[in-house]
Amino acid sequence: MHNMxxxxxxxxxxxxxxxxxxxxxFFQDLPVSERPHARRNYWKARLGEAEADCAWPSLGVLQDxxxxxxxxxxxxxxxxxxxxxxxxxxxxxxxxxxxxRMLKMLxxxxxxxxxxxxxxxEARLRWPEQFLLVHVACLPKNLDCERPICLTHVLYRLWxxxxxxxxxx
Numbered sequence: 001m002h003n004m005x006x007x008x009x010x011x012x013x014x015x016x017x018x019x020x021x022x023x024x025x026f027f028q029d030l031p032v033s034e035r036p037h038a039r040r041n042y043w044k045a046r047l048g049e050a051e052a053d054c055a056w057p058s059l060g061v062l063q064d065x066x067x068x069x070x071x072x073x074x075x076x077x078x079x080x081x082x083x084x085x086x087x088x089x090x091x092x093x094x095x096x097x098x099x100x101r102m103l104k105m106l107x108x109x110x111x112x113x114x115x116x117x118x119x120x121x122e123a124r125l126r127w128p129e130q131f132l133l134v135h136v137a138c139l140p141k142n143l144d145c146e147r148p149i150c151l152t153h154v155l156y157r158l159w160x161x162x163x164x165x166x167x168x169x
Contacts, residue, residue, distance in 0.1 A: 135150065
C-alpha cells in the first residue's frame with residue numbers, strides 16, 4: 001500500500017482489482033448515431049454553453065508578449081528532437097494517425113523538416129489549421145459519468161515536451 005501512494009501510478013493500477021473496473025460504457029444503450037448528441041447535451045448541461053462572440057480584450061497584449069518571447073527563444077534543433085524522442089513513450093497517436101514511434105523511425109535528415117515546421121510555428125505564433133483538430137475520447141469513470149480526454153497531434157506534444165519550461169511558465 002505504501003508503494004502505491006509513494007510511487008508511480010503503476011502500483012496503484014495494479015492495486016485495483018479487475019472486477020472493480022467499469023465495463024459498461026456511458027450512452028451504450030443509445031444508437032451510435034445518437035451518442036455524440038447525447039454527450040454534447042450532457043456536457044452542455046453540466047458546463048453550460050460557451051459564448052460564441054466572447055471578446056478577450058487582453059488577446060493583443062498576450063500576442064505581443066508571445067512574439068517577444070518567441071524572438072528570445074533558442075531555436076529548436078534536430079539534436080534536441082532526437083534527444084526528446086529517446087525519452088518519449090510510444091503513446092496513442094493524434095488525429096492524423098501519426099505516432100511517436102513513427103517519428104522515432106524517421107532518419108535524421110527528415111527531422112530537419114520537423115525543425116523547419118516548429119521554427120515556422122514559433123515565428124508566426126500560429127499552428128497550421130490541421131493541428132487545431134483534436135480527437136476527444138470519453139473514458140468511463142463509473143456508470144453515471146465519463147471523462148473526456150483530448151488527443152492532440154504528436155508534433156504539438158513533442159513541441160510541448162521540448163518547450164516544457166516555457167509552457168509551464
